[in-house]
Amino acid sequence: MSFEKVKVYAFVGPSGTGKSYRAQMVASEKGIHFIIDDGLLIKDNEIIAGESAKKAPTKIETVKHALFYEDAEKKPIEKAIKKYKPAKILILGTSDGMVQKIAANLGLPEVSDTTYINQVATEEEMQTARHIRVTEGKHVIPVPTFELKKDFSGYLLDPLQIFKSKGIGQKPYISEKTIMRPTFSYLGKFTISxxxxxxxxxxxxxxxxxxxxxxxxxxxxxxxxxxxxxxxxxxxxxxxxxxxxxxxxxxxxxxxxxxxxxxxxxxxxxxxxxxxxxx
Missing domain, CATH: 3.30.70.1350 (Cation efflux protein, cytoplasmic domain)
Structure with a gap:
């Protein structure tokens, strides 16, 4: 399946540096309504296809899922892209190579524009994000909590709502996000008595x-x-x-x-x- 008319953007940065936290901001600034992040296709604040890779039982399975190697993971995303016909898509990844593989596996054109995490976050902010990832095992997914409850019952931690002004005369954006701990977290399974x-x-x-x-x-x-x-x-x-x-x-x-x-x-x-x- 090919989507030649779609313009593909990339948002690249090492794991745990705050990409998902800033994804909606980057998308908003570039007029993008569709984001591919960790196995999910997100339209604005709504998951429209996919299942989060962080539900996978191991780290290796998570990476494979996020790259859309299997038809079971790939087909729902391709079907949704065909249905919604987005003009632009932002793909999140830990490297240029990862984003290129995701685009290729989904039949999308090559990446035409790349934003790197150090262009939108300071070194201090990235260090803070890494610390939270390593010590608390928390991840941010750029959708509201209710959108993930079906997939992550027992793993959701905190809902966030980010409101940010983009300057005088420019429309502000409101981005809802969810902090969660993945199934494979070394910190253990999250349960409630x-x-x-x-x-x-x-x-x-x-x-x-x-x-x-x-x-x-x-x-x-x-x-x-x-x-x-x-x-x-x-x-x-x-x-x-x-x-x-x-x-x-x-x-x-x-x-x-x-x-x-x-x-x-x-x-x-x-x-x-x-x-x-x-x-």
Whole structure:
């Protein structure tokens, strides 16, 4: 598949120097809406194709995935490029050779313009980024947290929103990003105890007068997310259907906000009704 009309830009820098953090800025300054970074095709702030290479189990697999060697990784990206017909694409890579390989493997033209990390970041900023990568195993991906939850449940750390003015008379850009720790991180797998979910749920129950208490919580987690089942006792006289709906919405929202986990299902059942004075 060939895309001769696409103008290919590159953003190059060593691993851990802050490329992904600055990708949206570089793209914005060059009028680019499409970015290829670590196996993902990103349009503005939305992932439109691909699966992040950082989900791969080993460092070697991560590199192979990011280069689009396999048809399973390559085809969705090619299909999306064909569908959206971008005029420009920015490819991120650790070297000129890596970016050229990505372009060639996807059938894109040769790189016509390259920006190097030292052109947009100071040595001090790059050293800080390297330190965070080495000591904390954190990576930035230039999309909002919710865009990655399905792929990275259990690995997301912090959402960021970057707002920067580009000067008088120029339109500012807002770039949402997600800090995450990849599956292969030597710092270990990121997990959240079931007790954390129970404590969040029980705390929320104390803030809702219609819920007397939570009597049972069952949590099951998998690679794609977390499923939660709750049994509660509701207060006599409340609208049970509305109470359960409100509690379910609040619980999902708070759990996702506080843990960055992808809640794939959340069920609340009224097991009993509490009548004041019946103790």
């Amino acid at each position: 079931d007790t954390v979910f129970r404590q969040i749920i029980e705390f929320l129950a104390t803030k809702m007068p219609e819920i007397y208490k939570v009597v049972r919580t069952r949590v099951s987690s998998s690679e794609i997310g977390t499923s939660i089942y709750m049994e509660v006792v509701v207060m006599y006289g409340c609208n049970i259907q509305e109470t359960l709906k409100e509690f379910k919405e609040k619980a999902r929202r708070e759990i996702e906000n506080l843990t960055a986990m992808n809640v794939i299902s959340l069920d609340v059942v009224a097991k009993n009704i509490y009548v004041p004075g019946s103790d």
